[in-house]
Amino acid sequence: MIQQKIKIKKNSLDVKHLENNHLSIQFSLGGFSFCVLDRENNTFIALNDYDFVEPNNSPQRLIANISSIFGNDELLKQHYNSVSVTHINDLFTLVPKPLFNEDRLQDYVSFNTKVYPQDYLVFDELKNMDIVSVFIPFVNINNFLIDQFSHFEYKHNSTVLIENLLAIYKYSLVPKVFAHMANGHFELIVIANKKLQFYNTFKFSTKEDFIYYVLFTAEQLKLNPEKFEFLFLGSIEKTDDIFAMAYKYIRNVSLLENRSKYSFDEAFSETDKRTYYSILNQY
Incomplete structure (x- = not known):
């Protein structure tokens, strides 16, 4: 079952004209959230958050829940200038860049979690740091999002926070x-x-x-x-x-106090800025 946890929206938002804005998406087995950034004014104007009350113990259930949200949320039916995505899971490990070898991705993650031969592994090189985050993304969700937006950039939540x-x-x-x-x-x-x-x-x-x-x-x-x-x-x-x-x-x-480089519509409270820190700082 899906429960909408929070819905924040600028009062004067025209949902039919968002093509110049940026969409940030974040999801895990336990939920799905997204926010909209007005790129012209560098201001967040909307954020929706959904909880999955029943745990998603299979990729099929996760994709079913996210597909349902896309089918019912008007903001996700619009066109955007750009889209970014964050995967939240514990299927990752951090590797010092001097020791990193792209041919050994499976070896790195296997120290922390069970890795299967068919698993697809990727990595983020963290900005201005000698650190690489190696992780297993939700491939089925990426494929679904490609069908929705054609192109997007994605990373692991560890990269955003660090x-x-x-x-x-x-x-x-x-x-x-x-x-x-x-x-x-x-x-x-x-x-x-x-x-x-x-x-x-x-x-x-x-x-x-x-x-x-x-x-x-x-x-x-x-x-x-x-x-x-x-x-x-x-x-x-x-x-x-x-x-x-x-x-x-x-x-x-x-x-934590808000020190974001972006502004926020008055609909966002200080609690909202702290609660949704990772997605509001994703882009």
């Missing part, structure tokens, strides 16, 4: 630890000494699971919870139990 956070916080004087919260999982990113020190995805079900992964990672990296700055982004509020748990064990905890 590039954007490092671009802003690379020269921070204190280590920064980021938790990008989603439904049932979170990405943990550590930036210190002008470099990415750590990136991984963790599945969790309780606040105790969450803080264990955070503190264990900090211990392995020899980071002092009294000194590093911990920032939440994604689906999180100060009133959430997860925030309170982090604050119990870490001295400096806060919500």
Whole structure:
């Protein structure tokens, strides 16, 4: 079953004339979202987010859900100047560029997940970094999107988060630890000494699971919870139990502030900008 989680739209938006705008799409086994950027004014003017209530445990169910959304959402029936796509899954690994060999993609990902001979692997070279993200995309969804838009660029969610956070916080004087919260999982990113020190995805079900992964990672990296700055982004509020748990064990905890290079229509709240950080910074 599909549930629309949020619908944001500029009041005066003419949905029939979006051909000069950019469309960003993001999806995982648990949901699908997209946003529209007015390229002329560098302003986000629409965002829709859908949850898949039943887990998509097969490519067929995932494509059925996304196809249904395209059949019913008016914004997805329009023509756009450009389209970009983000795949969210844990079928990836990060490789130092000096060690990267394009002929060994399957070997890299097999360290973290089961890889089958028929799996199609691709990679992103992260901007201004000696890092390559190797991943298995949802090929059936890419094929579906080709039928809809003819051409689009796609990347892994790890690329979006690392590039954007490092671009802003690379020269921070204190280590920064980021938790990008989603439904049932979170990405943990550590930036210190002008470099990415750590990136991984963790599945969790309780606040105790969450803080264990955070503190264990900090211990392995020899980071002092009294000194590093911990920032939440994604689906999180100060009133959430997860925030309170982090604050119990870490001295400096806060919500990520919006530092986007783009503007936002007044329909977007500060919470929206933080919740949908990855898709709003995809393009």
